[in-house]
Amino acid sequence: MASLNVGNLGEYLREQRRNAQLSLRQLADAAGVSNPYLSQIERGLRKPSAEVLQQVAKALRISAETLYVRAGILDERDRDEVETRAAILADPSINERQKQVLLQIYDSFRKENGLGTDDSAKDAGSGAGL
Structure with a gap:
């Protein structure tokens, strides 16, 4: 094949x-x-x-x-981050400011754990909620 x-x-x-x-x-x-x-x-x-x-x-x-x-466009680790960001941004029980603060906390924990953030995922995530 x-x-x-x-x-x-x-x-x-x-x-x-x-x-x-x-x-x-x-x-x-x-x-x-x-x-x-x-x-x-x-x-x-x-x-x-x-x-x-x-x-x-x-x-x-x-x-x-x-x-x-x-x-093969996205690796598993990237997918987890994108899905986490999407879940935060889609949550109707918190307002936009709270979503952005939560994403900042999430980013700081990822950095602390040596995972950093991908700028393209960050840009996509922040634009989707505004």
């Missing part, structure tokens, strides 16, 4: 699509991609862009970050 090392992604997408009880055509329509292209992704023949993965994740109602990790 002429796989591009995205077989794990393809298998995972197929599993998620079947769990959602969607045909390949239905998912392709919902994600705004062509049926043949989605089929090639599922078979590990194509490596989709982050934008396509985001559209597919939205159509499947799953985390785009999970797909990014499976596609």
